[in-house]
Amino acid sequence: MIDPELKKEIIMEHYLNPINRSIIEDDRYIKVNSNSESCIDNLDLYILFEDNVIKDIHFEGEACAISTSATSIMIKLLVNKTISEVKELINNYYSMINGEEHNEELLEEACCYDEIYKQENRKGCATIPWKGIEKAINAYENKN
Numbered sequence: 001m002i003d004p005e006l007k008k009e010i011i012m013e014h015y016l017n018p019i020n021r022s023i024i025e026d027d028r029y030i031k032v033n034s035n036s037e038s039c040i041d042n043l044d045l046y047i048l049f050e051d052n053v054i055k056d057i058h059f060e061g062e063a064c065a066i067s068t069s070a071t072s073i074m075i076k077l078l079v080n081k082t083i084s085e086v087k088e089l090i091n092n093y094y095s096m097i098n099g100e101e102h103n104e105e106l107l108e109e110a111c112c113y114d115e116i117y118k119q120e121n122r123k124g125c126a127t128i129p130w131k132g133i134e135k136a137i138n139a140y141e142n143k144n
Contacts, residue, residue, distance in 0.1 A: 001114065015069040018072035020059065021058070023060045030049065030139050031047075036128060039064065041067045041124075041128050042062055045132040052084075057079060067125045070125065071129035077107070083137055089106060090130055090134060093110060093127075097123050097126055099117035
């Protein structure tokens with residue numbers, strides 16, 4: 001379990017200095033939108049797959065601190081992972097978000113959201129980028 005102060009630091013660092021926040025104009029990337037029906041969070045994700053591996057992820061859009069930091073942390077966690085590894089991470093992440101058993105070692109910094117299940121309205125914020133990755137994987141698998 002991550003110390004509460006360290007959780008705040010991780011979230012704020014990824015919110016203020018998110019990884020790969022930029023629009024990608026490259027036809028090799030799959031672009032998906034992931035948004036919230038209840039708030040302003042609206043993200044475009046740009047994902048590059050090569051041989052069933054996520055090689056790169058970028059994002060752009062308007063989002064709160066939780067969605068922005070969750071996206072940045074997710075990018076750090078998923079780049080260079082195979083689709084099967086990503087699916088395992090997604091399942092573990094959703095288990096954690098719902099207050100269920102999960103593999104902390106696998107989720108690394110994403111464990112900073114391990115108590116978000118206590119705030120039902122924030123669960124949506126923390127899952128927006130992950131839902132986008134699921135859409136991108138479906139698009140990639142349907143294309144291949």
